[in-house]
Amino acid sequence: xxxxxxxxxxxxxxxxxxxxxxxxxxxxxxxxxxxxxxxxxxxxxxxxxxxxxxxxxxxxxxxxxxxxxxxxxxxxxxxxxxxxxxxxxxxxxxxxxxxxxxxxxxxxxxxxxxxxxxxxxxxxxxxxxxxxxxxxxxxxxxxxxxxxxxxxxxxxxxxxxxxxxxxxxxxxxxxxxxxxxxxxxxxxxxxxxxxxxxxxxxxxxxxxxxxxxxxxxxxxxxxxxxxxxxx
Numbered sequence: 001x002x003x004x005x006x007x008x009x010x011x012x013x014x015x016x017x018x019x020x021x022x023x024x025x026x027x028x029x030x031x032x033x034x035x036x037x038x039x040x041x042x043x044x045x046x047x048x049x050x051x052x053x054x055x056x057x058x059x060x061x062x063x064x065x066x067x068x069x070x071x072x073x074x075x076x077x078x079x080x081x082x083x084x085x086x087x088x089x090x091x092x093x094x095x096x097x098x099x100x101x102x103x104x105x106x107x108x109x110x111x112x113x114x115x116x117x118x119x120x121x122x123x124x125x126x127x128x129x130x131x132x133x134x135x136x137x138x139x140x141x142x143x144x145x146x147x148x149x150x151x152x153x154x155x156x157x158x159x160x161x162x163x164x165x166x167x168x169x170x171x172x173x174x175x176x177x178x179x180x181x182x183x184x185x186x187x188x189x190x191x192x193x194x195x196x197x198x199x200x201x202x203x204x205x206x207x208x209x210x211x212x213x214x215x216x217x218x219x220x221x222x223x224x225x226x227x228x229x230x231x
Contacts, residue, residue, distance in 0.1 A: 025050035160185035
């Protein structure tokens with residue numbers, strides 16, 4: 001893949017530095033192995049890590065990782081782009097995962113691997129049609145999905161899905177249906193952390209990442225309110 005040529009790596013590094021400067025992020029390579037362990041990222045090289053830490057605000061971390069997968073045609077080279085919000089205040093009493101909606105068969109596979117249950121979103125059909133939510137503590141997780149939380153989640157994952165689809169279509173030089181793009185963007189919600197994961201075949205314009213960072217911080221605020229800890 002052309003991206004992995006030296007000149008393309010250098011260009012990508014310059015793009016990341018420009019993005020970091022625009023959003024007041026600082027290089028944080030020392031976090032790479034902590035992220036790998038905490039998020040179960042696997043062995044792919046984590047070449048880029050930036051962090052923004054401010055008093056009285058949750059830390060924001062962004063990273064880019066090589067994400068190679070074995071397939072029928074051999075090894076597929078790809079990228080994982082991650083955004084992490086790390087809070088010192090618990091915003092959720094349960095762990096859950098939300099992803100852009102895919103086929104029901106894939107939902108069953110995800111639930112089976114994790115031991116979680118796909119939440120019934122009949123109380124909000126529009127949200128349920130766009131987002132799949134998985135949790136083991138179903139009642140507690142459902143209670144956390146207040147309207148503000150659902151609104152931000154749907155917006156965040158919809159925007160993330162557009163980013164993934166655009167990157168895939170650009171690489172294929174044509175229109176690629178969004179739901180044919182493999183792993184959907186997902187948000188893992190834990191008591192203190194939020195983790196947005198995007199898996200793409202090629203790098204995408206980093207400008208789009210700024211909006212996703214803002215939405216993830218909005219999700220943190222909505223979760224604090226839903227858990228009764230908002231200001």
